[in-house]
Amino acid sequence: xxxxxxxxxxxxxxxxxxxxxxxxxxxxxxxxxxxxxxxxxxxxxxxxxxxxxxxxxxxxxxxxxxxxxxxxxxxxxxxxxxxxxxxxxxxxxxxxxxxxxxxxxxxxxxxxxxxxxxxxxxxxxxxxxxxxxxxxxxxxxxxxxxxxxxxxxxxxxxxxxxxxxxxxxxxxxxxxxxxxxxxxxxxxxxxxxxxxxxxxxxxxxxxxxxxxxxxxxxxxxxxxxxxxxxxxxxxxxxxxxxxxxxxxxxxxxxxxxxxxxxxxxxxxxxxxxxxxxxxxxxxxxxxxxxxxxxxxxxxxxxxxxxxxxxxxxxxxxxxxxxxxxxxxxxxxxxxxxxxxxxxxxxxxxxxxxxxxxxxxxxxxxxxxxxxxxxxxxxxxxxxxxxxxxxxxxxxxxxx
Amino acid sequence: xxxxxxxxxxxxxxxxxxxxxxxxxxxxxxxxxxxxxxxxxxxxxxxxxxxxxxxxxxxxxxxxxxxxxxxxxxxxxxxxxxxxxxxxxxxxxxxxxxxxxxxxxxxxxxxxxxxxxxxx
Numbered sequence: 001x002x003x004x005x006x007x008x009x010x011x012x013x014x015x016x017x018x019x020x021x022x023x024x025x026x027x028x029x030x031x032x033x034x035x036x037x038x039x040x041x042x043x044x045x046x047x048x049x050x051x052x053x054x055x056x057x058x059x060x061x062x063x064x065x066x067x068x069x070x071x072x073x074x075x076x077x078x079x080x081x082x083x084x085x086x087x088x089x090x091x092x093x094x095x096x097x098x099x100x101x102x103x104x105x106x107x108x109x110x111x112x113x114x115x116x117x118x119x120x121x122x123x124x125x126x127x128x129x130x131x132x133x134x135x136x137x138x139x140x141x142x143x144x145x146x147x148x149x150x151x152x153x154x155x156x157x158x159x160x161x162x163x164x165x166x167x168x169x170x171x172x173x174x175x176x177x178x179x180x181x182x183x184x185x186x187x188x189x190x191x192x193x194x195x196x197x198x199x200x201x202x203x204x205x206x207x208x209x210x211x212x213x214x215x216x217x218x219x220x221x222x223x224x225x226x227x228x229x230x231x232x233x234x235x236x237x238x239x240x241x242x243x244x245x246x247x248x249x250x251x252x253x254x255x256x257x258x259x260x261x262x263x264x265x266x267x268x269x270x271x272x273x274x275x276x277x278x279x280x281x282x283x284x285x286x287x288x289x290x291x292x293x294x295x296x297x298x299x300x301x302x303x304x305x306x307x308x309x310x311x312x313x314x315x316x317x318x319x320x321x322x323x324x325x326x327x328x329x330x331x332x333x334x335x336x337x338x339x340x341x342x343x344x345x346x347x348x349x350x351x352x353x354x355x356x357x358x359x360x361x362x363x364x365x366x367x368x369x370x371x372x373x374x375x376x377x378x379x380x381x382x383x384x385x386x387x388x389x390x391x392x393x394x395x396x397x398x399x
Numbered sequence: 400x401x402x403x404x405x406x407x408x409x410x411x412x413x414x415x416x417x418x419x420x421x422x423x424x425x426x427x428x429x430x431x432x433x434x435x436x437x438x439x440x441x442x443x444x445x446x447x448x449x450x451x452x453x454x455x456x457x458x459x460x461x462x463x464x465x466x467x468x469x470x471x472x473x474x475x476x477x478x479x480x481x482x483x484x485x486x487x488x489x490x491x492x493x494x495x496x497x498x499x500x501x502x503x504x505x506x507x508x509x510x511x512x513x514x515x516x517x518x519x
Contacts, residue, residue, distance in 0.1 A: 024446075024447060024450060025443045025446075025447060028442065028443040028446035028447065029439060029443055031442075031446065032439050032442040032443060032446075033439070035442075036439070085421045085422060086421070086422070086431075088419075088421050089421035089422055089428065089431055090431070090435065092418070092419065092421065093431060093432055093435045094435070096414075096432070097435065097436065097439060099414065100410050100411050101410075103406075103409065103410040103411075103412070104406060104407065104410035107401060107404055107406035107409055107410055108400055108401055108406040109400070109401060110401040110404060110406070111400075111401045111402070111403075112401075140415075141415075141416075142414070142415050142416030143414035143415040143416055146414040146416070147414060148412035148413065148414045148415075149412070150414075150415075155404050155409060156403065156404065330419065331419055333414060333416045
């Protein structure tokens with residue numbers, strides 16, 4: 001690492017038509033938070049392993065006469081270690097500061113943002129909200145990412161505050177690893193499909209759990225002849241996402257308020273491509289199988305199923321790494337993260353009706369403008385569970 | 400500016416979900432939160448000063464070399480040191496008041512309340 005290895009400046013984030021107006025100190029706050037997060041995960045993040053090796057494991061062995069048996073034992077032991085406790089406390093604060101910074105930026109100009117959203121959204125039949133769609137328990141139990149109001153909260157009826165705050169602040173936690181539009185994941189998916197099946201022309205694509213459409217928009221732009229239907233349960237995120245997509249010229253998209261657990265409005269075999277991006281870990285053990293089954297059901301024979309997630313823990317992953325990857329579950333309000341990553345996704349997809357022998361797993365990393373934004377992975381800078389480096393659990397449905 | 404919403408207050412809304420406990424006491428948790436906020440704001444100030452310096456430099460008003468080589472005269476130097484003293488006094492208020500409290504053992508406010516409540 002060199003002294004010049006720093007995140008890109010916040011001013012490099014692309015100002016699309018829904019992006020808040022950012023003042024000097026607001027950008028400076030995000031610059032600080034990106035640097036702080038990189039420092040906590042990188043420079044001093046290594047201290048967690050030191051504490052683990054040098055004193056937590058020796059103490060555990062002295063007490064129990066054996067190694068920890070699972071990541072939960074590691075967590076309980078590490079949560080008694082003063083170094084890890086202070087590191088966690090700082091990291092939790094950085095998450096809270098990121099939320100305050102984003103919300104201050106968004107809420108002070110919410111009148112303008114709401115007006116801009118209305119200009120894109122009013123009368124558009126491509127934004128389809130449905131007040132009967134309930135906020136699922138897995139979204140309502142705690143505020144995901146410590147975002148006050150999560151994806152669905154409103155400061156006043158009909159606003160876009162949740163979506164705008166989510167969009168403008170991801171930079172702080174990823175240090176720019178998702179690119180100028182925070183869409184490096186969607187760009188990666190589009191690039192993978194184009195390379196894998198250069199002549200494929202999907203006509204209808206479903207993105208489940210789209211939030212503000214970061215990852216669906218690049219797919220819509222890469223396949224302009226396709227109709228991309230992006231669904232989510234959170235109206236404020238959809239309002240923002242639809243307006244954002246329009247401002248970016250993704251006019252072949254429909255944003256629809258709908259739960260992925262119940263796609264009964266869609267016929268069997270009605271999509272060429274069904275996907276989720278970094279969504280499954282925000283569900284629950286009850287909801288996940290339903291969504292996987294519905295995704296498999298609405299997919300056409302010959303169609304592509306694609307679920308992007310962080311790598312599952314699996315028996316080969318060291319317990320310390322599993323424990324570090326669990327940090328967001330216990331400290332950043334991601335209550336399904338831990339359990340989800342212990343699942344064998346191939347088994348889950350098979351149980352949901354997608355034959356195992358038609359599945360594949362591929363590594364995917366964010367596609368970003370590397371002249372400005374950091375390539376992934378960032379090597380020793382690994383921010384467990386945050387790196388823009390994912391597994392795609394997918395498959396082509398049998399004809 | 401959005402008038403309808405107190406955006407300053409709402410920006411710091413508490414997220415739903417009980418906050419984990421990291422440190423030995425809730426006081427330590429709050430001190431760390433305050434300290435980290437200050438650390439962040441100092442960074443913001445430094446960036447703002449850097450912006451001012453670069454703009455002054457680019458517009459030919461003053462150069463950064465002027466800033467690096469700046470030598471205040473004696474009176475100005477003292478004035479600046481008074482600003483520093485004032486700043487130290489502000490941030491050290493808690494320590495200073497604790498020290499003053501050592502000089503006189505004061506009763507808790509509940510005792511004073513009880514005294515005032517006594518009819519005679």
